[in-house]
Amino acid sequence: MSAAAIHSDDQHHGDHGHHKETFISKYIFSMDHKMISKQFLITGIIMGTIGMLMSLIFRLQLAYPETSFPIFETILGEWGKGGKIDPNFYLALITIHGTIMVFFVLTAGLSGTFSNLLIPLQVGARDMASPFLNMLSYWFFFTSSVLMLSSLFVQGGPASAGWTIYPPLSALPKAIPGSGTGMTLWLVSMIVFIVSSLLGSINYVATVINMRTKGMKMTRMPLTIWAFLFTAILGILSFPVLFGGSLLLVFDRSFGTSFYLNEIPADLAGGIERVGGSPILFQHLFWFLGHPEVYIILLPALGLTSEVIATNARKPIFGYRAMIGSIMAIALLSFIVWGHHMFITGMNPFLGSVFMLGTLIIAVPSAVKTFNYLGTLWKGNLRLNPQMMFAIGLVSFFISGGLTGIFLGNAALDINLHDTYFVVAHFHLVMGSAAIFGMICGIYHWFPKMFGRMMNESLGQIHFWLTIVSAYCVFFPMHFMGLAGVPRRYYAFTAYDQFNVFVDMNKFITYAAFVGGIAQFIFLFNFFYSMFKGKKAVQNPWESNTMEWTTPVEHLHGNWPGEIPHVYRWPYDYSVPGHDKDFIPQITPDYGQTDPLTEAKVVPAEDRKKIPTLEKEEAVLFSLAKRWLGFA
């Protein structure tokens, strides 16, 4: 704390960071929020690719449980003896797939990337409140990803108790090979990740509250910022509880305590008899994080989508205040509904009723959000570019996945649906696909801001159509498997005659998953190719109102070359009647409007100093070269 504050105070005394930047300070230990966001994004994409490849491996296993794939022996070694995946490694794969996707891709990769990029730019700040803590946040995240991946190479394999790591399975190394060193690494990695998440979230909250530019009232913030603010608050309040919970689990595993263990004989539990705890306690502590975590994933995606839909529909977002209200309602309610993951885990049935009530209430703000999106599309002028398509795809997944949530939130119905493929289908639609779509939609939209170049549109469109079709093909049929009572986390269904009817469906799902996987490679190609070879971006390529598009294309440490522009209006003035253009940036005052802070009449936009731009490519290249060589 002290070091950080001292540092940032020092920085305030300097000018806009025009001090010397070396390669290390610019690209590695960068304290510039834009560079940190790129670091988050690229780490997230790498982790996402790994997670996706894992899912393809176990999809192959599920589709052809009896067939041997020599390639598995090549890449997995002892875990793929004879070309077949070891059942223990299958469980490890699903565990690590879940963990990577939930925490490393959709929490850090999505919220970390876009909170870092957009919060300072959209509220009009030079940087985060504490750039130093921000940098630490990334490097803690990086460390935790390395730890998580390194658990793939330890004796006994990585953690394999499912991403929810319920003890005793995760606490007893004898129960499953993955509960040895792999599980320890998982817990250590998660604790480091929690630290990273807290450092980031505290920074986001302080920036949004304290660092807004003049005129940027709370009610003038774009919905993205609202979403990020509440995501950060959710993280701040829920991650510590997982921290406490996993601390106790570490003690149970390594120091012979028994907080989560009861009536475990000594021979199973490393020579010490365990009496007195309760596994349910861990589940409560875990899901106190786990459920807000779902919204930590989903809210940023919804925020990005709100912005993208409004911009590309050329229409103000419908019901701005209702949207903020529903974000708040979702955030608040998410803390009191975690028990719906535990209806049949031996929890008090009375508490089941309480949680069921809360859970189904969450559907109301979600419905409001959906209808408001539809209201925004209505009579709009939709530019169907890739980001808009992905945003529409998100709304579609949000509806499909949200509606199946109504089944699962119902305690009675959960009796037969708990831990079946219905659950898998539900959360892959609503927080897997929907959040990934939100993330990709954000990448397409803000790529020009991040890298100064445009992504290829056609590839984006192909990516979109392949992805949405394959995602629906993968996850929709799973509902029916779940309704037939097929449990999740099964290595094979060969032991059950009644599940034979699903052999073909499993193959179909796997083919669809492979198509989806290849589609992601199109995206990866597009992403990395455009980063270096894409078309040069103009300053405001999507004709958007928000403040980030008023910064120059070439990145400055400090964002704006001169004074930070002031804000005079809300961010959704699209297609205002009586204006010749269909967008009015937030920094444009109306004729005769007073500057809310200086109390002086402001000059109309046309007469004001033009937004500073560096239009000539030569100028951009020259200044870039100068910065790289260390002259500037």
Place this chain on the structure above:
Amino acid sequence: MKHLKIKASFVLMIAMILFSSLSVFAQDMTTDAAEAAKSTASNINWLIAGIAILLVFIIGMIFDILSKVGDVQKKQVINWGKINAYLALVFLIVGMAAFAWEMVVHGKLTLFTLPSASAHADEYDNMFMITLWLTGIVFVITHILLFWYTYKYKEDKKRKALFYPDNHKLELLWTIVPAFVLTILVVRGLIVWSDMTTSKDKDAMNIEVFGYQFAWNARYSGADNKLGKYDFRQMGIVNALGVDSTKEFAGDDVITTELHIPVNKAIYLHFRAKDVIHSAYLPHFRAQMNVVPGLPTKFDFTPTLTTNEMRVKLENPNFDYILLCNKICGSAHYRMKMKVIVDTQADFDKWIKEQPALTAKGTETNSLHSFLSKENPIASN
């Protein structure tokens, strides 16, 4: 333009070289490895992967060139706005058809088309169908609107979008209507839930289901309908369940590896686990409860159809009820199951007599009821 052409042909050339060399390489591999069929399969896999990556690369290049051409010619080569609008419509129609097809064809595979096998299954199915209809209607309507709007309001340079930031009445409407619908669901759901979780029958038959890695046991409470005490310290190879036959109520207990239950009689299942959390899932009876070590859990239900009746109804002579493990518990989780057989009362009585009780002595009459001692779950007595 000239620059572009050079670049494009250069890229294509590289692609061609790569592709041809790869195919030659692949041919070599296949001829060489004719004797080792197994490694061929591996090489073909690699080949497929290589070709797929190459295809992605080529497609990427083509579209990159196309867009660059478009930039030079100052017009769009492909008008994605229009294409997407039509594709959205196609997606909507095909998707809805697929949705209907799934509901009809795959819907038949679900449990809900089977005759209900327990007393509360009808109530459950009823609740499910109400939820399905309500959500189904919302699903169809919202998706039609979503993709119809995408088609209808595609960009038209001449048109300007309607400035319509909010409408409080409309927003209130679509807050209150979902709230109302959900109230119905909540109220009904609470009724069904409390029906299912409160045991109605005092004379229910107490059976203990014991889960361990990776099998199940059942313990019948015998004539006294009371399960004997257990001690987890005694759980071992000889005495897997840790039940001491000399203890109170334990003598007449019967331990089996199959779960036989009499039809039309309330069954009170007590669950106990040895090592990790399992979940006893009886899909046909709409019954499930986690089996937690050190935390007694329970579930009660009344089967209404015997296995034989069900076989006749389904015209499937191989049909069996099952109890399967539904909570990740280790490497053989996927085949941890127990056969469940619903018998008529007469058949059940006959079967249970054939099973050996823990001791022949019968019930110990030790009525000392220590307040704090660890006792096995016994139904409210």
Place this chain on the structure above:
Amino acid sequence: MDHIEHLEHTESPANMKKQIWNTFYVLLVLTVVDIALYFALLSSHSIYKNILFVFLGLVKAFYIVSVFMHMKFERKFLASIIILPMLFICFLIWLALTEAGYTFDSRLF
């Protein structure tokens, strides 16, 4: 400008010092009362005893937060965003205790 407002409601040094010492005495007395009550109510085992102790703890917490941590002089909004999330913890506590009671019961019978 906001900071100048902030200055206005800071007390004069002497007054502030007095307040700090007063708070210290309050905390001291409350701790002594805690211990005294503990021994006075040793044989009783009612839930109200626990509630009483928690209440005294909350009073102490109130004094620490409001005077020592200066919360009394901050904006109401700040106070509410720090204190309101504690409601979630209250919910968690209520839930955990209910749940633990249920666990106790189900282990008993």
Place this chain on the structure above:
Amino acid sequence: MSNTATLSTDNKQTWGGGKSPLSISYGKLMMWVFLLSDAFTFSSLLVAYGFVRFTFTTSLPNAIVKPFSHLSHTFTEEMQKAGLFVTERWPSPELVFNHFPFLHGIHLPLMFVSLMTFILIFSSVTMVLAVEAGHRMAKKEVEKYMLWTIIGGAAFLGCQAWEWTNLITEGASLQNNPFGPTAFAALFFIVTGFHGTHVLSGVILNIVIYINVINGTYEKRGHYEMVEKVGLYWHFVDLVWVFVFTFFYLI
């Protein structure tokens, strides 16, 4: 404080944002938010304590040992024989925490923990006095009170070390508990240990700040906000102790 104001306006023009709606600087806001999240960490541990405890019956002492009475060196065993320390029952705190340094053999229930509480509260007072002196830019006074705070924190840590040693010599550990359920000792060590870690880091932070104060870093900077921020943290540690005290020693 006036210096704070000028500094922040400078910030506004060159680098920082335009608003501070809660009228505190971002640094203090971050500290508050951090403390909020830390409160949740402690709450989760205390909730775990409550949960575990509620699954046990609390021991009903049927023989109350009088304060100042003689304590045999087999006191714990006697209690075990009397049925007060059994694994099914949560022990009564005054029978566990009844030792005082240099006064072995005398039953002084909860006296030592009262002393610890007093020390911590007192160091909190000196901290707040340092903050108050910082507002007046009185460097000497800040130095004096910071030093007292550091001494108080170190004394508290020493007391805790003594108490731990005492319990450990009686046989309590993470896996063992002569007083009752193992969870009692394990939770006690984890929660007080986690609190002790906070105290330790607080003392280290205080020392860093103290050195800075002596060097005149804040004098040059024109405000003592750093002292305030660390002060917030220090009071939070005190706050947590209030609840640890209530739940572990009184209830």
